[in-house]
Amino acid sequence: MSRRAGVVRDLRDLGLHDHVCWAFDDADEFRARATRFLAKGLDLGEQIWYVGAGEVAALEDEMREFPGMDRALRRGAAKAASVEAAYPGKTVIDPTAQVRAYATATDQAVAAGFTGLRVAADASALVRTPEQLDAFARYEHLIDRYMLTAPFSALCAYQRSLLGEETIAALACMHPGASPNATPFWLHATADGGCAAAIGGELDLATRDLLEPALRRADLQPHNGELVLDATRLAFIDHRSLLQLAAHARNNGHGLVLRTAHPGPSHLTKALGLTNVRVETPT
Amino acid sequence: MMAATEPFIHPALFYRSDQEYLDNLVPFIRDGRRYGQPVAAAVPTKKLGLLESALGHDAKHITLIDMTEAGRNPGRIIPGVLRAFADDHPSTHVRIIGEPIWPGRSDEEYPACVQHEALINAAFRDRRVTIVCPYDVRRLESHVVADAMATHPLVWEAGHEQVSTGYAPDAAIARYNLPLNGTREAASCTVRTAADLSAARHFAATEAERAGLDRRRISDLELIASELATNSLQHTPGACQLSVWADAEHLVCEARDIGQITDPLAGRRPPVDGQPDGRGLLIVNHLADLVRVHTAPGGTTIRAYLRLDAKLR
Structure with missing residues (x-):
């Protein structure tokens, strides 16, 4: 299983496990990117969710503007959800509970005969405060681990004008792939067990202030006393x-191992x- | 010739023949063995062979280092050779033969060699170390011998030890703090913020590839360019102008900024585990075949040289 990693420019061909962050400028761009990403899900037999701000009926109307979506909505292959409903709870999400919620939804989609679940979500409303950002970035890493093996793929969209470049980068770096200029690096789950x-x-x-929070939020687990990074x-x-990576490992009582041919x-x-x-x- | 208990001893050994070389250094090495003092010899390749055959069996008790390799860049001799050996033996007096200047050092290398010799005095103050620096006075030019007098407090010559009358290491450092001019055909780019660093590395790599730098060394160059430019951003209020060009033997990467380096040992102190910052010049010294620095109140220019002939790496 290979997932798209690094800079992602085209959302058309993303597979069953892909996890991509997209920084968008306005609502029209989000709609266009999301539906392009979701249309591929219909091709692959996934159930697709379109998650945005506002009423479900209005979100459904937005979907219908794109070819094939009306039929998908009627047969239950496509669903619109308000961001409040898809990410329930207080203003700060519970990362573990949120992963469980999507795992349940994925299981249900598979039980209903779909190949998996695909979500395109504008989560900008959920990352406005430092506490929200901390929790959501942690969730992004946890869901990334889940997606490695489960048939769950996601486009996590964030509005640049609302959040600013720094917040976008802090979120984008927790994905295997992201839109151009969103982040200089990516810290993500890997199928390599070691x-x-x-x-x-x-x-x-340029990444000095991004790296340590990303490592902290990912809360990486050592292997035989060593923090091994692919x-x-x-x-x-x-x-x-x-030195930052080494200090992070040491502060948690571990050695650092980097696997690289460089x-x-x-x-x-x-x-x-x-x-x-x-x-x-x-x- | 020396009392074993004094802390730091730094003589220049002036020799005129291989025999004189061995007559001084073999007893120096054997005395070290007798007093239980670890000995290292960091000397040019031919001299290594000379010492090895003269020492016979005893050669295996000393650390032999090829100075044309480990000390090709004089800027890395203190951290990478001298301190590395001394720090491995913190509880005892150590003896090191360090020969960084030999006939054939280029005009570009020589100023960095003198500054290195002068800085040994500051780097080892109060340390229990003897560093003897052999000079082939028959083949080296007279100004080189005069510089050796300025950078060494003691001179060993013809079996005698004398105090060096010309000893003035700070003046020697200043004398070889030479302006670095002549980059007329260089391509350059300006690094104003951290966001420019990635493009600056790409620029340096592209220029180096064009100039024929070995592929395996392009990543060294990217590190050098990035570390130099990062230093400018971190330690000066202005930008860094990076230039890259090739001369007959080297790919040269130059960084210019408006700061002044006030710590003469910058880039020459061994790293301290856990110290989070400020090792950029140490990295550059480690990677480059030569580093030249000119620093003054008006600004600093640093040139890192990488040999274009891969066989020489």
Whole structure:
């Protein structure tokens, strides 16, 4: 199973496990991107959910403007939901409960004969405060782990003008893939059992304030006392970022292992004399 | 020739023949063994062979380092060779033979060599270390010998030890803090914010590829460019102008900013585990084949050189 990773420009061909963040500018853009993403779900036999702000009836009307959606709505393959209904609870979501809710919905879709569940959601309303952002970014990582094996795919859309670049980046970096210019790096779940997560993209001064919160929110689990990161898609890491990763591992009592064929991390580890960092060449 | 209990001893050894080289250094090494002091010899390749055959069996008790490799960039000798060995033996006096200057060092390398020799004095103040630096005075030019007098408090010559009358390491550092001019054919880009770093790395890599830098070293160059530009953003109020060009032997990456480096040992202190920041120059010293710095109140220019001939890496 391979998932789309890195910068995603086209939403047409995303598969049963894809998890993509999209930063959009206005409601029209969200509608167009979401329906493009969802239309593929209908092709794949998934149940599709269109989740946005406002009344369900109005959201359904928005869907009907796109080819094939009216019929899908009538036969139960497509559903519109208000963001409040899809993410119930108080103003701050409970990350674990939210994953359970989508897992249940996925099971129900499969039980009803669909190949899986596909959700396009504008979650901008749920990440307005620091507490909301913390919880939602944590949820993004947890749902990403769930999506690795379950037939659940999602387009998580956030409105740039409402949230600002920093918040967008803090959320986008918790996905395997994101729209152009949303984030310089990605920290996401991986099917490789020996790795706590995968990290891709570029880490430098531009990601200094993003990296530590992302690591904290992901709450990565060590393997035999080592925090192992699949860094095969990490194109660049500077020494400060490597020190950040090493410090995060050490503060949690672990060593850090980076799996990468790039020579940079080995050079840095040697030059800095880092004793709690190992670089492994992937097999 | 020396009392084993003094803390830091830094003589220049002036020798005129291989025999004189061995007559001084073999006893220095054997005395180290006798006093239980660890010994390292970081000298040019041919001298390594000379010492090895003269020492015979005893050669396996000392650490032999090829200075043309480990010390090709003089900027990494203190952290990567001298401190690395001394810090491995914190509880005892150690002896190091360090020969960073040999006939054949280029005009570009030489100023960095002198500054390195001068900075040893500050880097090892109060440490229990002897670092003897051999100079082939028969083949080196007279100004090199004069510079060695300025950078070493002691001189060993013809079996005698003398206090160096010309000892003035700070003046030597200042004398070789030379302006770096002549980048007329360089491509350049300006890094104003952290968001520009990715494009700057791409720029450097593209220029290096065009100039024929070995593929395996392009990632070294990307790190060098990024670390230099990041230093400018972190430590100065202005931007970093990055330039990349090739000369006859090197790919050169230059960073210019409006800051001044006030710590002469910047980039030469070994890393301290857990220290989160400020190791950029150390990384550049580790990766480059030569680093030249000019720093003044008006601004700083740093040039990192990477050999274009991959065989020399």
